Amino acid sequence: MKTISLEIDGQHVQAAEGSSILIAARLNGIYIPTLCYHPRTRQAGKCRMCVVEVKGLPGLQVSCSIQAQDGMAVLTKTEKIIETRKMIVELYLSNGSHNCMSCEAAGKCELQDAAYHLGIEKSVFPVLKKDMPFDVSCPMIIRDMNKCIQCYRCITGCNNIVVNEVLDMGFRGSKMTVVCDTNKPMGKSSCVVCGECVQLCPTGALTEKKTIGRARAWETVRTRTTCPYCGVGCQMYLHVKDNEIIRVTGVEGTEPNYGTLCIKGRFGYDFVHSPERLKTPMLRKNGVLEEASWDEALDYTAARLTDIKQKHGPDSIVGIGCARSTNESNYVMMKFMRAAIGTNNVDHCART
Amino acid sequence: MDEIIFRNKNVPDSQNIEVYSGRGGYSALKKALSQAPDDIITMVERSGLRGRGGAGFPAGAKWRLLTKYRVKTVYLICNADEGEPGTFKDRYVMEFDPHLLLEGMTIAAYATSSHHGFIYIRGEYDWIAKLLVKAIEDAYAKGFIGSNIMGTDYSFYIDVFRGAGSYVCGEETGLIESLEGKAGRPRLKPPFPAAYGLYGEPTVIHNVSTLSYIPFIVQNGAAAYKAIGERMSGGTALFSISGHVNKPGLYEYPMGTSLRDLIYEAAGGIRGGRGLKAVIPGGLSSPVLRSNEIDVKMDYQLLNAAGTMFGSGGIIVLDEDTSIPGIALKAARFFAHESCGQCTPCREGTNMIRHLMERIMTGEGTPQNIEQMLRLCRHIRGSTICAFGVAATLPVEVMIRKFRSEFDAMLPGRPV
Numbered sequence: 096m097k098t099i100s101l102e103i104d105g106q107h108v109q110a111a112e113g114s115s116i117l118i119a120a121r122l123n124g125i126y127i128p129t130l131c132y133h134p135r136t137r138q139a140g141k142c143r144m145c146v147v148e149v150k151g152l153p154g155l156q157v158s159c160s161i162q163a164q165d166g167m168a169v170l171t172k173t174e175k176i177i178e179t180r181k182m183i184v185e186l187y188l189s190n191g192s193h194n195c196m197s198c199e200a201a202g203k204c205e206l207q208d209a210a211y212h213l214g215i216e217k218s219v220f221p222v223l224k225k226d227m228p229f230d231v232s233c234p235m236i237i238r239d240m241n242k243c244i245q246c247y248r249c250i251t252g253c254n255n256i257v258v259n260e261v262l263d264m265g266f267r268g269s270k271m272t273v274v275c276d277t278n279k280p281m282g283k284s285s286c287v288v289c290g291e292c293v294q295l296c297p298t299g300a301l302t303e304k305k306t307i308g309r310a311r312a313w314e315t316v317r318t319r320t321t322c323p324y325c326g327v328g329c330q331m332y333l334h335v336k337d338n339e340i341i342r343v344t345g346v347e348g349t350e351p352n353y354g355t356l357c358i359k360g361r362f363g364y365d366f367v368h369s370p371e372r373l374k375t376p377m378l379r380k381n382g383v384l385e386e387a388s389w390d391e392a393l394d395y396t397a398a399r400l401t402d403i404k405q406k407h408g409p410d411s412i413v414g415i416g417c418a419r420s421t422n423e424s425n426y427v428m429m430k431f432m433r434a435a436i437g438t439n440n441v442d443h444c445a446r447t
Numbered sequence: 448m449d450e451i452i453f454r455n456k457n458v459p460d461s462q463n464i465e466v467y468s469g470r471g472g473y474s475a476l477k478k479a480l481s482q483a484p485d486d487i488i489t490m491v492e493r494s495g496l497r498g499r500g501g502a503g504f505p506a507g508a509k510w511r512l513l514t515k516y517r518v519k520t521v522y523l524i525c526n527a528d529e530g531e532p533g534t535f536k537d538r539y540v541m542e543f544d545p546h547l548l549l550e551g552m553t554i555a556a557y558a559t560s561s562h563h564g565f566i567y568i569r570g571e572y573d574w575i576a577k578l579l580v581k582a583i584e585d586a587y588a589k590g591f592i593g594s595n596i597m598g599t600d601y602s603f604y605i606d607v608f609r610g611a612g613s614y615v616c617g618e619e620t621g622l623i624e625s626l627e628g629k630a631g632r633p634r635l636k637p638p639f640p641a642a643y644g645l646y647g648e649p650t651v652i653h654n655v656s657t658l659s660y661i662p663f664i665v666q667n668g669a670a671a672y673k674a675i676g677e678r679m680s681g682g683t684a685l686f687s688i689s690g691h692v693n694k695p696g697l698y699e700y701p702m703g704t705s706l707r708d709l710i711y712e713a714a715g716g717i718r719g720g721r722g723l724k725a726v727i728p729g730g731l732s733s734p735v736l737r738s739n740e741i742d743v744k745m746d747y748q749l750l751n752a753a754g755t756m757f758g759s760g761g762i763i764v765l766d767e768d769t770s771i772p773g774i775a776l777k778a779a780r781f782f783a784h785e786s787c788g789q790c791t792p793c794r795e796g797t798n799m800i801r802h803l804m805e806r807i808m809t810g811e812g813t814p815q816n817i818e819q820m821l822r823l824c825r826h827i828r829g830s831t832i833c834a835f836g837v838a839a840t841l842p843v844e845v846m847i848r849k850f851r852s853e854f855d856a857m858l859p860g861r862p863v
Contacts (some may be wrong), residue, residue: 118584130791136825138635140790140832141789141790141791141832142634142790142791143790143791143830143831144791146830154827155830156830157635160635175826178822178825178826179792179826179830182792182796182822182823182826182827183791183792183830184597184792184795186792186799187791187795189795189799190795190798190799193598211625219815219819220799220803220819221800221802221803221806223798223799240788245788245789245791264630264788264789266788267613267784267786267787267788268783268784268785268786268787268788268794268797268798269783269786269788269795269797269798270788271788271789271794343633412843
């Protein structure tokens, strides 16, 4: 790829041809605040926080949407720019209900970060409190539209990334708000609860019900793992506090899922801590299930399979592979049935 | 009197195709079809015709941009979403002379190699939409539009699309979104419609009255058009004069006519013999002029030099008894209501200006509130997706700047 060179705040930087000014700046360690930009939903041009001045172009330009050009001179911190950014954050603080005290997003909120970097304690404008009720109809997600900053990230995610086409922007002007289907409660809409919107939300407008009140964002330790549910092998982070999973998020920017998870991977982690979970093999002895060692269980199973095969022939046995296993495990399962047992009776739970 | 748009004014049944063609209508189209499209573009370029929707972009230059896309599908859109407060010129053309518009559209389409045109008409003009559909059907029947127009191999089809009543759908990319069936929210630019417009194809968009000048220019030549009017903006313009005048209405005058003449001669002066306080010269979104600033010629450059703009030619006259803060409140309410809500400065900012203005008008304002409004106006402008940000803030800012004492007088504890 061709490299271009430009000047940002007097600093000579290199960038790949075709990248936006915002990306060119970020890759060179120059901070430009954003609220609506996300690497996966890309430029939206909605929040106007990333405005910069470009020599030769009139007024302010949104750095997320303007391509960096060879020889361009960009300024990111002039008085006009800072004043515009301050106005935007102050307007957000006045027009929404952005109370950080017990907000789940505190510590990972991009509006909070922007206010912090711009040194805004509170808005100078009068507060026009919105009083929209919480939408708690969805079993997993709470929507607090008073904290929504209309960044469109959830909408782009829902429509263009997971393509569930549930969320859209409804109404107009200051009444504009994210709606599910035809403005239904989320729990009564066609939402499949994949939680993509929650992961993309920059503020506390969308939060996970199961997380409420259990840990501040900075109290958890992140552990990367592979989703146990199916063979895709989605990469995810477990956010853990005191050995308990508080939240699960997809790992951004990496294969195979690039941050996206399904309802099971994102919300179906309760089984980890379930007291009913099997921890050892069980063998039924005299009609009662009893704990057994792995050796005991495997020996018993091998003996029984050999026994059945000898008495009734290999076609009396069928093997069902598991959708939660990897392709490799399922291949071994197939090989075992055909080579070791000697039957073609092998199938898969997702097909039966 | 030079009358281009008004040439069929007061002619009985002027919307009838027989009456229109009997008075020389559609002969410009015939003439155009016998010429090369490029020659028509050159002619319109030479005429100096500028867009009458508000921005004043040269029409010929717009067409020239399209020429490099001739191999693609090119769409022509007529912007009939006349929503600027104080403007009612397009309505006259469509209601009383629809064939003038259709003829202009067809010539413009021929010049830009477009075969499909849309008239995006505001939802409130439902009876006019019906008149247009009737006019289009008549023109189809006569072979003036449709397949093989006047026996040539050129075809052009027109559809009428009714908007749902939103000011911002008059913005060209908002209009395109709405025409595509989406919510009317303007697009990020670039790309501009000339490269990426309706359904992603190159698109040319013109206001109704811009298109209605085309037949005259083709019939009489660029020089004849340029000879009317003054300086760089040739031709005539439609002025919708409203407010405190004796004869409010729609007037056609040459470009460069002075604002004073329009108010005192054309519109018969101020109602009730009162004095003049201020004039909004180009629709609500243009900055206000004080009574001592009206000796300005109505021309794009001269109005810009006077700190305002030609806009849509909607002249709103305010007499000495008018409360400017009252007008500012109306403007603020209008723009807060019409903001599409897409980008933050406009969505939150126009709403905040409305709120601050309401506080001031109810006597709860503080001097800080006025400063806050000025701050908002300064920073909303230029940081929004579309020109709505300018339209919503410039008039309010100028009203405060020019009539500060009236705003100060609304604050509690001040002598009125």
